[in-house]
Amino acid sequence: MSQTPQRITPRIFKGTRDFLPAAMIPREDILETIRGAFHRYGFAPLQTPAFEYLEILTGKSGGEADKLIYNLAYKGGDELALHYDLTVPLARVVAQYPDQLPLPFRRYQIQPVWRADRPQLRQGRFREFVQCDADIVGVDSTLADAEIIALTAGVLADLGFGSDQRRFVILVNDRRLLSALTAWAGLDPQTELAKVCRCLDKYDKVGRDGVEAEFDRERVPAEAVHRLLRLFDLGEAAGGAAAAEKLAALGRYAAELRPALDELAALFAALEALGVPDERWSFTPWLARGLDYYTGPIFESVLPAKPHIGSLTGGGRYDGLVGRFAKRDLPATGTTIGIDRIFAAMEQLGMITERPSRTRVLVADFGPETRSASLRLAAELRRAGIDTEVYLEEAKLGKQFKYADRLNIPLVALIGPEEAAAGTVDLKRLADGRQVSVAAEDSVDEVRNLLAG
Amino acid sequence: MSQTPQRITPRIFKGTRDFLPAAMIPREDILETIRGAFHRYGFAPLQTPAFEYLEILTGKSGGEADKLIYNLAYKGGDELALHYDLTVPLARVVAQYPDQLPLPFRRYQIQPVWRADRPQLRQGRFREFVQCDADIVGVDSTLADAEIIALTAGVLADLGFGSDQRRFVILVNDRRLLSALTAWAGLDPQTELAKVCRCLDKYDKVGRDGVEAEFDRERVPAEAVHRLLRLFDLGEAAGGAAAAEKLAALGRYAAELRPALDELAALFAALEALGVPDERWSFTPWLARGLDYYTGPIFESVLPAKPHIGSLTGGGRYDGLVGRFAKRDLPATGTTIGIDRIFAAMEQLGMITERPSRTRVLVADFGPETRSASLRLAAELRRAGIDTEVYLEEAKLGKQFKYADRLNIPLVALIGPEEAAAGTVDLKRLADGRQVSVAAEDSVDEVRNLLAG
Numbered sequence: 001m002s003q004t005p006q007r008i009t010p011r012i013f014k015g016t017r018d019f020l021p022a023a024m025i026p027r028e029d030i031l032e033t034i035r036g037a038f039h040r041y042g043f044a045p046l047q048t049p050a051f052e053y054l055e056i057l058t059g060k061s062g063g064e065a066d067k068l069i070y071n072l073a074y075k076g077g078d079e080l081a082l083h084y085d086l087t088v089p090l091a092r093v094v095a096q097y098p099d100q101l102p103l104p105f106r107r108y109q110i111q112p113v114w115r116a117d118r119p120q121l122r123q124g125r126f127r128e129f130v131q132c133d134a135d136i137v138g139v140d141s142t143l144a145d146a147e148i149i150a151l152t153a154g155v156l157a158d159l160g161f162g163s164d165q166r167r168f169v170i171l172v173n174d175r176r177l178l179s180a181l182t183a184w185a186g187l188d189p190q191t192e193l194a195k196v197c198r199c200l201d202k203y204d205k206v207g208r209d210g211v212e213a214e215f216d217r218e219r220v221p222a223e224a225v226h227r228l229l230r231l232f233d234l235g236e237a238a239g240g241a242a243a244a245e246k247l248a249a250l251g252r253y254a255a256e257l258r259p260a261l262d263e264l265a266a267l268f269a270a271l272e273a274l275g276v277p278d279e280r281w282s283f284t285p286w287l288a289r290g291l292d293y294y295t296g297p298i299f300e301s302v303l304p305a306k307p308h309i310g311s312l313t314g315g316g317r318y319d320g321l322v323g324r325f326a327k328r329d330l331p332a333t334g335t336t337i338g339i340d341r342i343f344a345a346m347e348q349l350g351m352i353t354e355r356p357s358r359t360r361v362l363v364a365d366f367g368p369e370t371r372s373a374s375l376r377l378a379a380e381l382r383r384a385g386i387d388t389e390v391y392l393e394e395a396k397l398g399k400q401f402k403y404a405d406r407l408n409i410p411l412v413a414l415i416g417p418e419e420a421a422a423g424t425v426d427l428k429r430l431a432d433g434r435q436v437s438v439a440a441e442d443s444v445d446e447v448r449n450l451l452a453g
Numbered sequence: 454m455s456q457t458p459q460r461i462t463p464r465i466f467k468g469t470r471d472f473l474p475a476a477m478i479p480r481e482d483i484l485e486t487i488r489g490a491f492h493r494y495g496f497a498p499l500q501t502p503a504f505e506y507l508e509i510l511t512g513k514s515g516g517e518a519d520k521l522i523y524n525l526a527y528k529g530g531d532e533l534a535l536h537y538d539l540t541v542p543l544a545r546v547v548a549q550y551p552d553q554l555p556l557p558f559r560r561y562q563i564q565p566v567w568r569a570d571r572p573q574l575r576q577g578r579f580r581e582f583v584q585c586d587a588d589i590v591g592v593d594s595t596l597a598d599a600e601i602i603a604l605t606a607g608v609l610a611d612l613g614f615g616s617d618q619r620r621f622v623i624l625v626n627d628r629r630l631l632s633a634l635t636a637w638a639g640l641d642p643q644t645e646l647a648k649v650c651r652c653l654d655k656y657d658k659v660g661r662d663g664v665e666a667e668f669d670r671e672r673v674p675a676e677a678v679h680r681l682l683r684l685f686d687l688g689e690a691a692g693g694a695a696a697a698e699k700l701a702a703l704g705r706y707a708a709e710l711r712p713a714l715d716e717l718a719a720l721f722a723a724l725e726a727l728g729v730p731d732e733r734w735s736f737t738p739w740l741a742r743g744l745d746y747y748t749g750p751i752f753e754s755v756l757p758a759k760p761h762i763g764s765l766t767g768g769g770r771y772d773g774l775v776g777r778f779a780k781r782d783l784p785a786t787g788t789t790i791g792i793d794r795i796f797a798a799m800e801q802l803g804m805i806t807e808r809p810s811r812t813r814v815l816v817a818d819f820g821p822e823t824r825s826a827s828l829r830l831a832a833e834l835r836r837a838g839i840d841t842e843v844y845l846e847e848a849k850l851g852k853q854f855k856y857a858d859r860l861n862i863p864l865v866a867l868i869g870p871e872e873a874a875a876g877t878v879d880l881k882r883l884a885d886g887r888q889v890s891v892a893a894e895d896s897v898d899e900v901r902n903l904l905a906g
Binding site for chain 1: 480
């Protein structure tokens with residue numbers, strides 16, 4: 001307090017963001033909707049520290065993740081870093097509290113994560129972003145995967161995605177099918193599956209011929225390529241009967257594929273029973289997904305009308321990962337809900353109403369004489385559950401109305417000297433200029449009328 | 454994936470915490486209640502990055518805050534650190550987006566903050582904790598302070614604090630009164646007010662005589678001490694008439710106190726008009742609060758029945774702080790809501806029901822034959838908005854009931870081969886063992902009955 005510091009230019013680090021109310025209010029609404037869906041599907045919340053021991057986050061061997069991690073410059077001698085995902089913390093928690101977490105553990109977790117990446121703001125890649133994960137740990141049954149897909153469909157439907165431009169499709173496949181196919185093509189899945197997935201993963205950008213060229217570039221033998229490309233022959237199939245037919249067709253290619261196809265058939269049956277509409281998912285046999293650790297069903301959801309946005313959600317089964325800190329392997333499946341992409345999609349589809357404030361009524365100020373009456377009205381509106389602001393100083397009415405207008409507050413309540421003397425309140429609706437005068441005791445009802453109208 | 458790392462002991466850094474579902478569910482409920490109150494009082498949400506430029510957080514001169522800060526070991530050359538409060542980010546935001554934030558700006562912000570402190574887990578001091586702040590920037594009127602106090606009362610009432618053991622009181626005072634009193638005692642407020650506040654701040658722990666001894670130790674002249682101690686002569690006063698009387702009594706001590714007393718009178722009048730009940734606040738003229746930066750009204754809320762918990766909320770006016778990055782001074786007032794203390798108090802007062810899950814119904818699994826019927830039931834319950842889990846693999850019924858019991862799931866729904874054939878569902882309520890069999894199409898209604906009963 002003793003020295004006046006030079007003025008410092010207000011700014012933030014590239015790749016991080018401020019969310020001012022106009023952006024934050026719809027984000028809050030979206031998160032609340034998602035949380036509601038998580039609860040309906042029986043998922044429970046978990047929260048873990050923002051920073052953890054470095055060796056927990058990266059494993060003793062360090063590795064790829066290391067480069068993405070923000071380390072802390074902590075003087076206490078402990079090596080600490082900000083978490084870069086929520087899967088590692090989940091794995092730690094499951095191992096750390098075995099007695100407090102009965103399996104299967106259905107948890108969701110909504111927290112920021114940090115990646116020391118080069119930010120690409122246009123493509124929505126940030127150094128700080130909120131991750132929103134739902135996972136089921138401790139069951140290897142396909143039912144768990146079906147629950148995750150049903151949850152995804154539930155979340156997107158609750159958010160308002162569904163038909164026309166807002167139509168979403170959850171693409172479903174299984175790494176075990178890709179693995180069996182790799183073997184059928186004469187390649188060793190142990191060593192070649194990652195490469196096959198990498199090539200297939202480019203389909204969205206380069207198409208079938210592009211994938212073929214990619215296989216060639218990766219020196220996959222022509223005979224194997226021929227068999228791998230059979231995946232594309234049948235096209236994509238919507239859920240339900242079409243998906244079942246395609247399973248049968250693939251089964252006719254080779255008996256080796258059948259065990260994987262049976263798993264998919266069980267998954268599809270569960271999806272139907274769980275009420276996921278056929279048109280909300282598709283069997284997409286070339287879906288591969290980027291990451292190495294998937295071991296079973298994989299899925300991601302897309303908006304056919306907005307392909308450039310990319311997948312809104314993505315996940316799959318990853319049985320090898322969560323047991324990392326435990327004394328035993330733990331099967332797990334789950335999905336990430338991409339809040340930033342969902343927000344971008346909803347904005348582009350006109351599903352977001354910009355709201356700089358939630359306030360429904362601004363009670364104007366007419367100076368000390370009538371202030372008590374104004375404040376009393378505000379208190380009454382709040383008691384009735386109506387989000388209410390009080391204008392906090394004497395000012396020209398024009399200025400107060402301008403404030404209400406800038407914040408999109410729909411109603412202004414006025415108690416000037418005349419109204420105070422008469423025991424009335426003037427209510428003015430900004431959208432159409434409608435103004436009514438009511439007895440003070442009727443103000444809550446009339447406010448509700450005007451807000452509803 | 455190629456090497457199997459040695460098992461790493463799962464653990465977290467001291468002073469950070471995991472919130473498992475049983476703790477997280479009531480915390481979520483508390484935060485939602487608080488958010489609801491914020492909206493009702495017209496506050497809008499703000500979110501800022503977890504880390505910022507170090508010079509923003511500490512000012513060019515560095516200073517006290519420096520010691521509390523976690524710096525990042527960032528290789529990009531920028532000096533970055535985790536924020537240690539939400540007030541500095543608020544000050545930055547107000548200066549950075551002047552055109553997007555009409556004043557007065559009423560914002561709330563609920564985010565973790567980090568302090569490289571020695572953690573004292575018993576006293577609830579952590580290295581990572583959630584801060585929950587509500588502030589009004591841009592108005593110097595006492596009305597803004599009254600709104601913050603009314604909001605505080607609203608938040609605590611919404612959480613269930615009120616009468617008997619749960620009674621809360623918001624202590625109110627004004628730094629300007631303490632400043633005028635310091636001057637009246639013959640001391641220079643510019644140089645001595647901080648010391649006077651420091652001594653008064655010990656009253657809770659050492660009482661009136663202890664404060665007197667403290668003044669002596671600080672070499673405050675006896676004549677000044679005599680005048681300063683007059684503060685205690687009148688005792689604490691509940692809100693309303695008693696508070697007004699005490700203002701009048703203080704006014705009779707010395708005319709120099711009157712301007713400050715007039716400000717308090719306006720504040721008290723606004724509290725009354727805003728519907729804050731008299732018994733929910735008290736004029737506590739020796740309330741000083743620890744921090745240096747307060748410039749006007751100060752307030753904190755306590756539970757008289759649980760004094761060891763300390764204050765649940767605390768705040769005041771701090772007109773010098775928010776303008777730090779702006780080209781002009783900006784008046785501001787606000788409060789912090791102490792989530793951890795509130796949670797501790799609610800736990801001790803039996804206001805928290807431990808809930809490891811929100812799920813209301815577990816649909817049991819009887820194997821592949823009846824699985825579709827079970828899943829269909831789950832889908833129907835979810836469509837009806839009932840939080841429902843599906844047991845995810847074939848297991849003995851005893852194991853499935855034990856799972857429901859451990860998660861406090863009140864109802865188990867069973868569709869075995871007989872029920873599936875008859876088109877019925879068995880519903881069993883765990884609390885009293887009541888079991889009913891209903892036609893499948895009536896299951897939603899009967900589930901609602903059993904959950905309500």
